[in-house]
Amino acid sequence: MADDSSQDKQLPASERKLRKAREDGQVVRSRDLGHFLVILAATGVLIALTPVWMERLQEQLHAGLRFDARSVANPDVMFERLGTWSSQALMMVVPFGLGVALASVAAAVLSGGWVMSFKVVFPKFGKLNPIAGVGNLLSKQQIIDALKASALGLIIGAVGAGVLYKVWPNLVDLLAKPLPSALADLGQLFKQVLMSMLLVLAAFALIDWPLQRFLFMQRMRMSHQEVKDEFKQQEGNVEVKQRIKQRMREMARKRMLAAVPTADLVVMNPTHYAVALKYDEASMGAPRVVAKGLDLLAMRIRDVATASKVPVLEAPPLARALYASTEVDAEVPMALYNAVAQVLAYVYQLKAALAGRAPLPGNLPDLQVPAELDPQHGKVVEAEA
Structure with a gap:
């Protein structure tokens, strides 16, 4: 094939090919x-x-x-x-x-x-081909060896x-x-x-x-095709790896959506960010993020929460800060304890009011979210100006 011709082999040998050649003697x-x-x-x-x-x-x-x-x-x-x-x-x-x-x-x-290699002593019946033998006699290596031996003999x-x-x-x-x-x-x-x-x-x-x-x-x-084949052998097929990553993302998305009905509330931005929080005083040291998403996934989290009767609150700075600073199944950072505690208290009071055990709460108080945790703080300030 053309890819195997010497004209196409313009790239230097890789360490892997040199190591394999050494193993073959x-x-x-x-x-x-x-x-x-x-x-x-x-x-x-x-x-x-x-x-x-x-x-x-x-x-x-x-x-x-x-x-x-x-x-x-x-x-x-x-x-x-x-x-x-x-x-x-x-x-x-x-x-x-x-x-x-x-x-x-x-x-x-x-x-x-x-x-130490015994591969060189194994018989190679392909070398018995007379046509290939004639080609080897006219190869660059054989011509140089013949000229060198002749010069050495003469000298x-x-x-x-x-x-x-x-x-x-x-x-x-x-x-x-x-x-x-x-x-x-x-x-x-x-x-x-x-x-x-x-x-x-x-x-x-x-x-x-x-x-x-x-x-x-x-x-x-090596040729370009050999380099590509070697890269695929070492790193795996890129398309297969992409499909695996996509499959893993889909599985993670399904796990998050399955955890949304168990959350205590969902904080939104109101459409771009969605973060589901859960807190169990007996088993958790701090509130934990059980799901989060952007855009379409945020909408999906909101729909699942609404269908499961999980409260959904619009708190844009807190939603952005939680999404940027906290991974799924991780506790919220200490800097957001106060803001998260306020929204949890508001939700608990709202649930009690709906059950007839307490009066309805007023509006959600202003949340104190550190500016360095909000990825869009500077953009929001410029927009308001």
Whole structure:
């Protein structure tokens, strides 16, 4: 598809994609860095152990080239001598192999970090497709690797030829020297060759690691569609989340409307705000808001309260302050205690009058609502002016 083409993948890889690629074993790997560290480790082991090896080799040659008739006639003696030579040779090879192995592990860790993934060893039958294989041969990664390997081979060949031309007279002179001194000189010449190779590999490693990191990040680039899909996977489908939020709002609205018939009164503004209050002296420390709403929901709260014979009072400043400062199922703030107590007392007196136990109350007294709790206090003042 077009969304998966490399032309559309212009966005940098996200942390999630890089982490998933790392879990799959896809990290930055530099072959030249690995070659350099392996050759460096081999050179270090050789330089450190060459004197010991030369001494052991001279001893083995000195002992191995001496034969007598009794030793030759006795196979057990020859087998014992062969076992001794083999064990000594093995003790010489094992440190070299350990050094190279540790260098290989260090190269992998330095280039891409420590990664434990078995996905890379699983067979991928899709790679058996010859058409896809031809495409991979002509990919940017393969072309760069081929050019780099060719340049490395040419440079190492040129350096090797130069070093060989320089040490050729010394190599010829080795033929005329005694064997112990010839072996020692051969070791020195071999170290020169290794040091020359190290310099070339070090230069290529300094270039290859940033290059491999750049190519890796290019392969990890994402298209706009991939970014969207990843965002949906992480955050969830936006439409689904909106429907869930809408469903939650509807459920909360139904719970509030169901609580309106249990309220003691509803304070309105008179049409934009509606707040239902309830107070139970035995179970509540202060009056509590059981429902509140704006506009259409305010009208709905008023209709439910009227149908349930819950008193509805018009107190615009108090309604606005309660709506702005108090959540549903929360107690009213202390700053509104006095105003709420006045409206509750008015409602209780009105109920008593309707039941014939008290005279009808007069008009609702002026309520003292702090200006900072009324969200429209400044607008009301300007309108009155």
